[in-house]
Structures are given as structure tokens and as C-alpha cells.
Amino acid sequence: MNSYAKWFCRVVWLGIVVNMFFIIPLCFFPEVLLSLLKMRIPVPIIWVRAAGLLLLELSILYIPGAIDPYRYKATAWMSVFLTRGAGATFFLSAVLFFGQELGFLTIALVDVFFMIVQGILLFLAMRNQQPEMPETAQ
Template sequence: MASYAAGFRAMVLLGVMANLLFALPAVFVPNAVISLVGGDPVVETVWPAFAAWLLILLSLFYLPAAFDPFHFRAIAVLTVLARFAGVVFFTLLHPQFPLFALIDLFFGVTQGILLLLCRAEKTA
């Protein structure tokens, strides 16, 4: 595997671990995670818990691209675009959670650059 592809794999896997770091506890104790990131606890916890569950499922969809970004090209691109969608969501719609926007921005930029370099390296 080319060096940029290995870097892309590492960053996607690190991003999945970052997602799981927040999402797994949020499935079971959503208000604890919401409070940890500066939000106000909610009365009905099923929706934040379900959002965390969906983040876990989304993260699983990143895995094929992490292990073979050449074969799963569309998934690799969607993996990067999903990070930027998170940036938009947490910047424009829910700016009270800037940590989530910054995490997605970090992973979106690094994964995007590595994916572009990976493709350039493959064609060279």
C-alpha cells in the first residue's frame, strides 16, 4: 500500500475512534456527554442517544474506505465529505458545540489532503 494510502487509513481509523469516544458513552448516558461538551442536559434522552447510535453506524461505513481507498473510491470521498457536512452542521446549526465542528474540520482536512495525495501517487 502506498504511503499516502496508509496515512489515509490511519486518519480514518483515528477519526472512527474519536467518534466512538463520544458516541459509545452517549448511547447510554447522553446527558453526561452533552454536559461534558458544554450543552444543557435534556429531558428526553432518546434522541441524543439515537444520534450517537447513528454516529456509530456512520463510522462503520468509513471502514471499507480506510482499508482500501482505491477499491472503495466513492466511500472514501463520502468519508471526507461527511466530515465537512459535520463542520457545516455544528458551525451553522448548532454553534454551541464548537468542539464537534473542530474535530470534523481536523479530520476532514487531513483525510481530504491524504486522499488527494493518495490518488496523485497512484497515477504517478
């Protein structure tokens, strides 16, 4: 695995850890997190907790690409564009075009950061990938 792939894996794992800083409060202390972000507390609060659970499930789906981006190429690329990219687009659009609270920009900026860094590293890792030798040639 080249150095770009190793750094991609590290950044994906870091992203999972950062997600945990949202997941734990969303699931167990949603009012505290929403207050810190200066957001309204919805009733019923179960929807905020459900969002935390979905973020946990999404974070678990990052793991195969974080372990081996060459073996799990589709998962690795989806962790960049389908999840981080879609999350950034969704939350940026919600704030900029649909009048949602500015607290949602925090989520968008986290996703934008990880999307850019992971995307660059994954692109470089795939570009510099060494071709695999067939079993018979070894």
C-alpha cells in the same frame, strides 16, 4: 499502496476511534457528556442516544475506504466531504447562525480536523496512485 494511502487509512481509523469517544457516552451516558460540554440536557434524552447510534452507523460506513481507498474510492471520498464536511458545516452553522450551544463546536472542530487531514492525504494518494497492470500483462 503508497504512503499517502497508508496514512489516509490510519487517519480514518483514528477518526473512527475518536468517534467512539462520542458514541459510547452519547448512547450510554448522555447526561455526563452533555454536562462536560456544558450543554442543556434535553427531554426526552432518547434523541441524544439516537444521535450516538447514527454516529456509530456513520462510522461503520467509513470502514471500506479505510481498508482500501483505491478499491472503494467513492466511500473514501464520501468519508471526507459528505460525512466530515457535512458534519462540520452543519454544526458550525448551527452555532454561528442559529444560536445553538457552544458545545456543538467540539463536534464541528473534530470533523473539520479530520476532513482537512483526510482530504489532503486522499488527494495525494490518488494523485500518486500507480496504474494497475492488466492481468494479461503480468
